Amino acid sequence: MSGPVGSASPSELLSRFSISPSRRRRDRLARGTIGAGTVLALIPLVLIVYYLLEKGLGAWSTDFFTTDPTGSTFFKSSSIGGIKSAVLGTIEMVALASAIAVPIGIGVALWLVEYGRDSAFAKTVRFFVDVLTGVPSILFGLFIYIVLVIGTHSSYAGYKGSIALSLLMLPVVIRSAEVILLLVPGGLRESALALGAPRWKMIARVVLPTALPGMVTGVLLAVARAAGETAPLLFTAASTHGTSFNLGGFMNSLPVQIYNDVTSPTAAVVNRAWGAALTLVTLILALNVIARLIARRSRLT
Amino acid sequence: MEAASVTGGGRTVLVRSPLTRLPDRALRWTLTVLAALILALIVYFFVRLVGQAKPALSHQGVLGFAFEDSWNPSAGRFGALPLVVGTLITSFLALVIGVPVAVAAAIYTTELCPRRLRTPLTVLVELLAAVPSVVYGLWGIFFLAPKLRGAEQWLADRLSFVPFVGGGLVTIPNCFITGLVLAIMILPIVSAISREVMSTVPSDHREAALGLGATRWEMIRIAVLPYCRSGIVGGAMLGLGRAIGETIAVTILIGDSPKMVEHLFGQSYSLAAVIANEFGEATGIHRSALFAAGLLLFVLTLLVNGLARWFVVRAARIDAPPRPEDHARSGPAVLAADTIAGA
Numbered sequence: 001m002s003g004p005v006g007s008a009s010p011s012e013l014l015s016r017f018s019i020s021p022s023r024r025r026r027d028r029l030a031r032g033t034i035g036a037g038t039v040l041a042l043i044p045l046v047l048i049v050y051y052l053l054e055k056g057l058g059a060w061s062t063d064f065f066t067t068d069p070t071g072s073t074f075f076k077s078s079s080i081g082g083i084k085s086a087v088l089g090t091i092e093m094v095a096l097a098s099a100i101a102v103p104i105g106i107g108v109a110l111w112l113v114e115y116g117r118d119s120a121f122a123k124t125v126r127f128f129v130d131v132l133t134g135v136p137s138i139l140f141g142l143f144i145y146i147v148l149v150i151g152t153h154s155s156y157a158g159y160k161g162s163i164a165l166s167l168l169m170l171p172v173v174i175r176s177a178e179v180i181l182l183l184v185p186g187g188l189r190e191s192a193l194a195l196g197a198p199r200w201k202m203i204a205r206v207v208l209p210t211a212l213p214g215m216v217t218g219v220l221l222a223v224a225r226a227a228g229e230t231a232p233l234l235f236t237a238a239s240t241h242g243t244s245f246n247l248g249g250f251m252n253s254l255p256v257q258i259y260n261d262v263t264s265p266t267a268a269v270v271n272r273a274w275g276a277a278l279t280l281v282t283l284i285l286a287l288n289v290i291a292r293l294i295a296r297r298s299r300l301t
Numbered sequence: 302m303e304a305a306s307v308t309g310g311g312r313t314v315l316v317r318s319p320l321t322r323l324p325d326r327a328l329r330w331t332l333t334v335l336a337a338l339i340l341a342l343i344v345y346f347f348v349r350l351v352g353q354a355k356p357a358l359s360h361q362g363v364l365g366f367a368f369e370d371s372w373n374p375s376a377g378r379f380g381a382l383p384l385v386v387g388t389l390i391t392s393f394l395a396l397v398i399g400v401p402v403a404v405a406a407a408i409y410t411t412e413l414c415p416r417r418l419r420t421p422l423t424v425l426v427e428l429l430a431a432v433p434s435v436v437y438g439l440w441g442i443f444f445l446a447p448k449l450r451g452a453e454q455w456l457a458d459r460l461s462f463v464p465f466v467g468g469g470l471v472t473i474p475n476c477f478i479t480g481l482v483l484a485i486m487i488l489p490i491v492s493a494i495s496r497e498v499m500s501t502v503p504s505d506h507r508e509a510a511l512g513l514g515a516t517r518w519e520m521i522r523i524a525v526l527p528y529c530r531s532g533i534v535g536g537a538m539l540g541l542g543r544a545i546g547e548t549i550a551v552t553i554l555i556g557d558s559p560k561m562v563e564h565l566f567g568q569s570y571s572l573a574a575v576i577a578n579e580f581g582e583a584t585g586i587h588r589s590a591l592f593a594a595g596l597l598l599f600v601l602t603l604l605v606n607g608l609a610r611w612f613v614v615r616a617a618r619i620d621a622p623p624r625p626e627d628h629a630r631s632g633p634a635v636l637a638a639d640t641i642a643g644a
Contacts, residue, residue, distance in 0.1 A: 023516055030518035031413060037405025038414075038422070041492070044485045045429055051444050052436070104335055111332035125336045128343050134539075134606030135599065136546025138573050142580075142595045143346045146353055170339070198321065200328045228433025231548040231573070235580055255435045255549075262439050262553055270443070277436045284431050292424075 056278025059271045065279075069257065069272070071241045080268050083276045085243040086257040090280075092245070093158055093237060093253060094227050097165035102219055104166075105173030112174075113181040114203060133171040138231035140167045145235045158244070158251030161237025168232060169222040176218025180211045180298075213298035220291035224284045230255035254280045347599070354593035357586055366593055372559035372570070374579065379590035381597060383561045387476070387569035388601075390562055391555065392544035394480025395487055400537045403488045407495035412521055423496070430489035438553030441482040446473050446554070453477060457566045471566040474556035479569075482550055487540035494539065498532030498616050499525060535612030542605040546598065548573040572598040 019027075063082055070081040108125070116122030144164040149156065184207050192202040233239075233256050240250040254276055261273035358366055361379050369380025410422045453471045460467030502525050510520040526533075556568025557578055572594050580591050 019514075019516055023519070027516035027518040030521075034405045034409050034413060037402050038409040041402050041406040041426055041488055042422075044488075045425060047444070048432060048436070048440050051440060104338070107332050107335040108339060111336045115329055115332060116336065121336075125339060128340050130610055131343060131603065131606070132339065134542050134546075134602050136548065136573055136602055138546070138548040138576055139350075139595055139599055142350070142576065142592065146349045146592075150353075167342075174339075198317070198325050200324045203328070224431065228431075228435070230433070230435045231577060234577060255433055258435045258439060259549055259553075262435075262442065273439055277433075277439055280433055281431070281436060284433065285428070288428075288431050 052274070052278050052281060055271070055274035059275025060278070064272075064275055068243055069241050069252075080266075080272060081241075083254065083257060083272065083279065085241065085252040086254045086276060087279065088243055088245075089158065089237075089252040090227055090254045090283075092247060093162045093165060093233070093251060094223060096159060096162035096247060097169060097226055098219065098223055100163065101166035101169035101173055101222065105170050105219075105222075106177050106215060108170075108174050109177035109181055110203065110207075112178050114199075114207070129171050129174050132167070133175070136231075137168055137229050138234075140164045141232040141235050143167070144232070149235070156236060156238035156250055158237050158247035158249065161233045161251060161253070162247065164232035164236045165226040165229060168229060169226050172222035172225060173219055176221065177211070177215045180214035180218065181207065183214070184210045213294050217291045217295040217298070220287050220294070224287040224291070227287070228255060228280060228284055230259050234259075254283075350592060350596050350599065354589060354596045357589035357593045360586055361590070361593075366590070367597060370561050372575070374583070374587045374590070377586065379586070379593070381572070381590075381594055383559055384570050384572045384575050384594060385597070386562055387555065388545055388571040388573070388598075390565075390569070391476055391479045391483055391551065391571060392541055394477065394565075395483035395544040396537060396541055397484075398481060399484030399487045399540060400491055400533075402484070403491035403536075403540075404495050404533060406488075407492050407499055408521060408525070411496055411499040412525060413517065426492050427489050429485065434486070434547060434549045435553075437482050437486055438550035441478060441550065441554050442474065445482065446475075446478045449478065449481075453566050457564070465562070466565045469564045469567055472556060472568050474554050474568055475566045476555065476562060476569045477565050479551055479554040479571075482554055483544045483547060486547060486550065487543050490543060491536045491540040494536030494613060495529065495533050498529040498536070498613075501532075501616075502528045529616060531612045532616030535609045535614075535616060538605055538609030538612060542602050542609060545605060546573060546602050548577050552577045572601075 061082075065082055065087070066084055067082040068085040069083065070079060072079050072081075108129075112122055112125060116125065141164050144160050144167075148154075148160045148163065188206050188210060189202055192206045193199070197205070233253055237251045237253060237256070239252050239256045239260060241252065244251055258273045258276045258280070261269045261276070264270060264273075357379055360377075361369070366379060366381055367385065368382050369378075370382045371378040371380040372383055373379075406422070406426055410419055410426075414422060450471055450473065453475075457467045457469065457471055506524040506528065507520055510524040515523060551571050552574040555571055555574055557570055557574060558568035559570045559575070560568075562569045575594055576591050576598075580588070583591055
């Protein structure tokens with residue numbers, strides 16, 4: 001070392017290169033503001049979880065899960081019923097929605113990665129998938145209403161709600177599956193083809209099994225998203241009180257029941273909404289946690 | 302070619318018979334049809350929506366529908382301006398409140414916090430996205446709104462000289478609470494995209510800034526923020542798209558009053574909320590007007606989201622390698638945008 005640095009004593013060096021008080025103050029202020037912003041971002045979560053637990057756990061009981069809502073709004077909480085039909089309805093409709101959205105979504109993702117690649121058509125498809133992602137969920141409800149309720153001159157039905165939900169799930173499934181499929185090493189594909197496997201066999205035996213855990217994660221996140229949606233179900237599945245296993249008829253669901261209960265003037269009914277909300281959030285969180293655990297075990301990251 | 306003709310006999314053996322190539326073709330065509338289906342679906346949706354909205358649009362005139370200040374179904378007037386204004390005011394309010402907080406959280410997790418805290422913080426912010434819209438509405442109307450009413454009234458009184466903001470009486474469902482809850486709802490997506498973009502800043506840039514003697518904040522200001530500006534703007538616009546299309550929480554919180562917004566702490570209405578609320582009972586031209594409101598909402602979100610994607614993709618491509626990897630690079634940010642629930 002030579003020059004001015006080399007000839008200075010340590011204390012001189014320190015004063016020459018140390019940060020001026022005003023800069024230090026500004027640094028501290030900015031860091032403090034950023035830290036405060038982060039804390040601010042976490043406050044709503046704490047408040048929501050706390051309030052959900054406090055109100056929701058109070059509403060939970062065995063009866064709460066084993067009885068259907070009665071539709072009565074008497075002040076005695078025992079007569080208003082629980083949320084059995086809503087839980088079962090949500091599970092049934094989301095299951096059907098997944099059965100529709102998952103094969104189509106993975107198929108489109110496969111086409112994009114294995115066949116479409118960077119062709120103009122593939123770019124158009126990607127663009128439209130992005131469009132689909134941004135469409136507000138209530139518009140999917142309107143769309144299914146136009147096509148399946150007006151179009152067939154029939155009434156609301158559970159399966160129509162499922163189709164609306166599946167439209168909502170599609171872009172999430174496609175995008176997540178596409179990203180995972182792109183991560184499958186090209187060497188694996190080439191080895192399969194070099195061994196003489198036809199393309200479909202390469203996809204079925206090599207690409208899909210390798211990408212499976214990652215795709216499961218994407219699917220579970222899509223399911224979690226669909227399970228919490230109210231708006232697409234309002235004019236497609238409507239709501240009802242009784243438990244139903246007939247997807248061709250009206251169907252109750254957790255989000256729609258919460259939405260209906262919120263506007264009630266009766267305290268017991270609002271309480272049921274809190275219990276149902278806690279149930280719904282628990283369900284969705286469980287799906288998210290499982291999705292993350294599977295993602296962690298995936299070999300492709 | 303020469304080599305092939307030398308071993309010409311072997312070549313024909315290696316060629317698959319048309320029969321064994323059938324599954325390949327079938328798979329290819331099935332998948333192509335599926336992909337084309339997505340396109341057809343959206344175009345079909347748009348055409349049908351326009352068809353359903355037509356009676357109201359011809360009754361009211363396209364411009365009259367979008368820019369007339371009178372939503373009065375019983376009188377047969379369907380001017381959606383109050384709804385559009387209500388939608389935009391609450392969404393912008395959500396941006397103003399939500400984006401700084403989301404960006405601060407992103408900066409903290411990528412630049413400042415101890416490594417051990419990084420994953421837990423990320424997961425906690427993303428948990429906000431797992432809460433369904435209807436639960437936000439429930440929480441907002443029964444917890445947040447009553448708790449904040451006093452503070453809002455105080456603010457409204459102090460700001461009474463500002464037009465459109467202060468003055469009037471604070472109602473329990475109001476624009477401000479709607480904006481605040483929307484801000485919480487868009488927090489995870491804005492934060493996730495900002496974080497994603499910040500993690501693409503080359504560490505050379507950071508080290509260069511620190512090596513020149515910059516403090517942490519100066520490093521963030523010179524090296525990180527300018528590099529991710531367009532990505533953050535894109536994330537904010539995606540958040541705006543979410544806020545504009547958000548239905549159930551807004552329906553519960555906004556007060557459902559189809560009049561022009563008088564002040565920030567008063568009731569209003571939004572395009573999505575009017576559909577959710579009035580569709581069940583609407584008939585004839587009223588129902589058609591609601592489809593027209595849906596069409597307007599569709600076009601609005603399409604514009605905002607298109608712009609947002611453009612910003613995000615541009616951000617991801619700043620130092621992008623050659624073409625083929627292009628969309629693989631923009632993958633993480635776009636995936637984050639897609640998998641985070643909440644619309």
